[in-house]
Amino acid sequence: MVDDSQAPSEALLRLAAAHGVVPDHWGFHGELRRASAGTLRAVLAALGVDASSPERIDLALAHIDDMPWRRTLPPVVVVRSGRSQDVPVHVTHGDPVHVWLQLDPEVGGGRRDLHQADVYVEPRTVDGRLVGRATFALPDDLPLGWHEIHASGPSGDARAVVVVTPDRLELPAPLQGRRAWGYMAQLYSVRSRRSWGVGDLADLADLGWLAAHEAGADFLLINPLHAAEPAAPLTPSPYLPTTRRFVNPLYVRPEAVPEAAYLTAADRALVEWSAESVTGLNLDAGPIDRDAAWNAKRAALDVIFAHERSAARQAAFDAFVQEQGPGLRTFALWCALAEKYGSETIPPELADPASPAVAVEAALLADRVAFHTWLQWVADEQLGAAQAAARAGGMSIGIMHDLAVGVHPAGADAWSLGDVLARGAEVGAPPDMYNQQGQNWSQPPWRPDALARAAYAPYRDMLRTVLRHAGAIRIDHVLGLFRLWWIPKGAGADEGAYVRYDHEALVGILALEAHRAGAVVIGEDLGTVEPWVRGYLSERGILGTSVLWFENGADGQPLPPEDYRPLVLATVTTHDLPPTAGYLAGEHVAIRERLGLLTEPLAVVRAQADAERERMIGALRARGLVGPDPSEREVVEAMHRYVLATPAVLVGVALADAVGERRAQNQPGTDQEYPNWKVPLADSVGQVVLLDDLFTNARLRSLAAVLRG
Template sequence: MVDDSPAPSDALLRLAAAHGVVPDHWGFHGDLRRASADTLCAVLAALGVDASSPERIELALAHVDDMPWRRVVPPTTVVRSGREQLVPVHVTHGDPVHVWLELDVESGGGRRDLTQADVYVEPRTVDGRLVGRATFVVPGDLPLGWHSIHASGPSAAARGVVVVTPDRLELPAELAEGRAWGYMAQLYSVRSRRSWGVGDLADLADLGWLAAHETGADFLLINPLHAAEPVAPLTPSPYLPSTRRFVNPIYVRPEAIAEAAYLSAADRSLVEWAAESVLPLDLEPGPIDRDAAWTAKRTALDVIHAHPRSQPREAQLAAFVEEQGPGLRTFALWCALAEKYGAETIPDELADPSSPAVAAEAQALADRVDFFVWLQWVADEQLAAAQRAAREGGMSIGIMHDLAVGVHPAGADVWSLGDVLARGATVGAPPDMYNQQGQDWSQPPWRPDELARAGYAPYRDMLRTVLRHAGAIRIDHVIGLFRLWWVPEGNSAKDGAYVRYDHEALVGILALEAHRAGAIVIGEDLGTVEPWVRDYLSERGILGTSVLWFESGDDGNPLPPEHYRRLVLATVTTHDLPPSAGYLAGEHVAIRERLGLLTDPVAVVRAQADAERDRMLAALRSRGLLGADPSEREVVEALHRYVMATPSVLIGVALADAVGERRAQNQPGTDQEYPNWKVPLADSVGQVVLVDDLFANARLRSLAAVLDAQR
């Protein structure tokens, strides 16, 4: 048992299963662990289900059985292209009903009447009414897209969403038989002499072009660029954003905005003075100060925003706003409220975006709402410029964006999306080898039922924004499209339960939006993943992830490179580990010991790490990749030669590895104990490395030559 509370009853287990709550999971030591009754009740409560007593459980079970019969048509039906699908339609028993599809305008539009299948289902009494079920056929020849299903009749007037998704997301032609390699970078940490203390989108454009032109890289994977709070203190983690749909304006380069070139002398001086306060930070090796950077940047951006725009520029802004829909102004309104009241202290009377009180604030804050709308437009322009620069430099893929698992519990998405995000539980992970106390990421999860009820529109809109200027997208913790570890409020991270999601819908919609954007999709499928999940993702054309240190054979030795999967992004390391130089030196053990994160004796963990390193060095030597007395640089290059010997279609190289950085960017399981997501890019002696000097770095050029030679 996970704790001392009572074991769940059979009825509670049935109710949990009906809502996708999984009571059992395998621990990292190979033991089967069961959630307690209290944990299951708390998770069900976060799903809007009252399981507080045996009577309530029975009532909830009856409600689950009746719910589909209360709906005329399902709120969302997701089908694969080329496959027929049967859709149930519920009306008063004996009533006629007419059912048809309205096709997506992007797919050419039009209307298709649906035929009824010869399927008999016994009618059911629901809420005192005898309800019959008619079954209609969604044909297999529909175009990809977001269509709508309509039902009309004496007891039917309803509409639902039908999403037709690709059966498989195909790789670009150049990767069908070939491969590509690229860099992985934390953008905020990679600064230039013109940055404002934080790496930005102008730096991204330069980095992408130079990486391709100077070293032959095909892609550049960066951290999530999702928006944080609009006022200090800013949450440093790019994986704990306010929203995943919109972009963090801290990455905007003020001088790169078109209107900045036409400022008056006085206004130009204001921008320059703002920059002067933070430009020296670019050379600081200490923690990145996002608050200082954003405070200075916001002053300059206010000045530029106030400058008149030309008629074409106004039209372009208006077109962007129209394309983004009402969600953009809703987000901008939250930003204005957060700016006025504080992101975590917005008054309770403003908690409902549709309330008269919020409408009054929107009118009073109209200028600030316009400002935050404009920020998204200029960020979008600079993102487009960065992808264009990367491709013009010679990258075959370009910028690879990253999608975080969730959002901040007091952020814009929680405010604006209502019940689509759960209350009373957060996302995390059960204990594993590297985080033996489990993890609580403090992010409210999607509610599967509400997401389907919303036609998956919040998920679709989020994907479309991230994919707008992407050659590829990495899905952090892709297992979250199948199941997530829910930690009830007040519980420790180890006392949670998995909740299952409709992976056919979530993966299918991801494939559809990536297909439309022409982007590759990579799922981060590390950790505890059911074997069938990797097969399913591969079948759908979603690449997986292989990290050298996590790949081992049955004998415990490093997995031979020829045994790696082909359809993966293979790397030596990941942002949740120290760079290779630090990992080889045991920094991942030293950090956890200093911070009290180990549950096993430190001597045992250190011995395990030493044995892991020795096995890796032996594997490198056995393949002739390493001499008897190698330098640190030679070992790091040998590790990358090993990964390049795999059949993997994508090879990622951490920029930190390329310059010899030793410090970890993030230590999972910590908040303030370690400067997570604040470590600027530096070399092996701790000297900051700027974009301006990056591709003259001898260590980087040596590693790049190794990679390009083995492509």
């Protein structure tokens, strides 16, 4: 808990504003709420700012004013293509300085000298030194890319990163002037007879090809595939990974690793025995057992890893390691440490990746580090094969990957990224209609200041890995590129404050990396959104998200299809709601009532849900999409026809809706109370639907016919 009894002083409010901390926000009932002084002090502390007393606040305010003058160059400059931008250069007053730009080797390299602009700025005394500011203009014809600005003179040498980003991310040619539709699936839930108890990357390849070839789908949106812990127990939520940069090897299909074909009879038997221990789970309608699946797979993958690779395969592995750089080795080292000690119980003396103690452990664990490095390579190969299969089947986009908001507080990123992640705060959401107590996702947020000092390299590297084999990327809670709800550790979810980010930099870099990958970007922009944000994202070419249940007009009625935004991924539902059949039956109310999550009387909430359903069916009936007494299946298909009547450039269909599933994958605001992210794909009576039988399912084929028109 934080002390919320004291109103913030004017000086504290100024300090908060200087660090991007927003003291006010609008509650979901429309009331203006102000953070307490205790909340602001705690959030500032998580940003490395001491605001514990009036004197400390004054000192911190002075430090903010002087900070830019202490640096020769800003740590990073992000500019849009086609625009000029001034760069301040600070030197001892009167000293000459020469400034030039070294261009990104990926766009041909080269050097461009920069010219000083005729801008006078009064010098300032900082730390006893009179500092002058010279202004240099970046030209407006720089190519897209990651460039480097250099400054040299008697005051010293300095360099910084200059990122030139697209003014707008254009849709790829296949989407110019036409709509694309696709399925949305939780990959772990979609199992085949050959799965190891959990849907995997071989299943993904088959699912992508079949969805295109049999149903005519253009894309397949899947849950985040970010890495979990390297040893049981594995965190079930794909939205609470240990890292967002690397892939969860749980999704590797051991038999699809080429070396598996050349095992000795004895080693092949070991792999087959491992598989036999979990393949029986594929038909189990109960919660998915990730731990059993991973224990079996890890044993098999250990055997395959030990087999000698051909010269070409070894060279490909070496090239992958070289390409991924130190970040891959650091992640693999964390995996080895977490495997040995437990991910949440790594000894304090090993908390610093650069420490001598960690170097000793790295030498001792060299084989395990190599194993976890290899796992990323084989996962990357299988991801590439899945995207190739989806495109070969006829998808215009292919696999659409999902980027989670953040990472586990005791994970690899928290260990390896130093102060780029805040230590004293957790990300969440303030109370809203569906989560009336607020949410705490327990994830450490990016520190905006530290991220800028790192020239956004951790963010860039993360994006590049996710985009390697993607036709599109969905950014979960894209509003987090603008602001995040920071909750001081130990405080309630309603005791936080928003912290702003440099959205121009974050969105620009996202657009740059997507442009290089040829990928579409979709931002999940649901919830309370500042009015200008959606317009800004659309201007930059980032698609939004429209969910039928959430799109209502001023009169409370479902928004007419023609009034939808065109540049969106439009869907009937989302993974944080029960599938549509369940929602129509009021399952979202029943779950929250069972788990004690309601803050209003059950009768009131149930009446609201009944009224919502009747408004929806009334809107469908008014457009002639259903008759007087429609069946559940008819309503579900009519809702998709309603979405198809919108101008949305992308339309998504939940695979769970296609087979009539009723159970929710996730109930926000819960942890152990509900089997979140463990529900296998099943039909309306709870019978498991395997990938092998999916595209002969009558309900799926009927809905696919609706989508194909």
